[in-house]
Amino acid sequence: CVSQSQDFDFFYFVQQWPGSYCDTKQSCCYPNTGKPSADFGIHGLWPNYKDGSYPSNCDPNNSFNQAKISNLINDMQKNWPSLACPSSNNIQFWRHEWEKHGTCSESALNQHGYFDTALNLKGKTNLLKALKSAGINPDGNSYNLQNIKIAIKGAIGYTPWIECNVDASGNSQLYQIYLCVDTSGSSLIECPVFPKGKCGSEIEFPSF
Numbered sequence: 001c002v003s004q005s006q007d008f009d010f011f012y013f014v015q016q017w018p019g020s021y022c023d024t025k026q027s028c029c030y031p032n033t034g035k036p037s038a039d040f041g042i043h044g045l046w047p048n049y050k051d052g053s054y055p056s057n058c059d060p061n062n063s064f065n066q067a068k069i070s071n072l073i074n075d076m077q078k079n080w081p082s083l084a085c086p087s088s089n090n091i092q093f094w095r096h097e098w099e100k101h102g103t104c105s106e107s108a109l110n111q112h113g114y115f116d117t118a119l120n121l122k123g124k125t126n127l128l129k130a131l132k133s134a135g136i137n138p139d140g141n142s143y144n145l146q147n148i149k150i151a152i153k154g155a156i157g158y159t160p161w162i163e164c165n166v167d168a169s170g171n172s173q174l175y176q177i178y179l180c181v182d183t184s185g186s187s188l189i190e191c192p193v194f195p196k197g198k199c200g201s202e203i204e205f206p207s208f
């Protein structure tokens with residue numbers, strides 16, 4: 001058959017700032033492997049449609065299998081820690097991400113490829129370095145949203161989307177950074193559509 005149905009249009013590659021997950025009213029729990037380093041961690045690689053909608057939980061017959069990623073576990077413990085409570089060994093978070101999102105891009109990336117691709121993208125996009133180089137540090141101060149975006153665009157070449165949450169005192173803060181990736185998982189692209197949600201024009205970058 002000549003035409004191929006399109007499973008999805010692009011990925012969001014989403015990284016989270018641990019300080020902003022932890023300083024909320026809900027708080028957080030460090031994984032059994034210990035306090036993660038003060039760096040952005042992977043949240044997920046999410047297949048998306050260019051109309052803004054997205055598929056989820058696409059294949060109940062392709063559940064998470066740790067044995068398939070045994071060579072990636074060390075790298076994942078470091079770069080994809082879970083901060084949810086109760087403390088865990090991170091596996092539940094990876095299982096959730098694979099089953100909810102990864103099974104919807106299984107035509108492009110098998111389970112090993114999915115996690116390997118996310119780790120490679122993290123290695124290619126040093127967000128903390130990009131921000132620090134622009135004088136934007138995780139020191140509890142507030143920074144201009146547009147300046148944060150300009151710093152990342154300048155270092156990485158693509159416009160990010162910033163998702164904010166609120167700390168325990170109600171301040172808007174830098175929670176997650178979205179970058180867009182082509183359907184093969186190999187190249188960053190400009191986002192076909194941005195997520196929704198509000199930040200203040202000045203947002204806190206908490207320490208961790």
Ligand code: 5GP
Nearest residue numbers: 012046047048052053054055100101195196
């Ligand atoms: P929240 O409602 O907290 O922003 O997102 C909850 C969950 O919905 C996320 O962890 C993610 O699984 C999913 N989600 C939210 N927005 C998007 C999106 O734009 N694309 C995709 N693929 N998933 C999303």
Ligand code: 5GP
Nearest residue numbers: 016021043044081082083084093096097100
């Ligand atoms: P999503 O559905 O948005 O892709 O992922 C969010 C789910 O993963 C939630 O059920 C959340 O409890 C769980 N989770 C486990 N660890 C983490 C973490 O470190 N950060 C976030 N955002 N969610 C986590």
Ligand code: 5GP
Nearest residue numbers: 149160161162163164196197198199200201
């Ligand atoms: P503009 O694209 O004109 O700079 O912004 C339009 C609106 O979107 C403004 O309210 C601005 O604060 C908001 N906005 C722009 N970029 C982002 C972003 O990365 N994250 C969030 N949450 N809002 C943004």
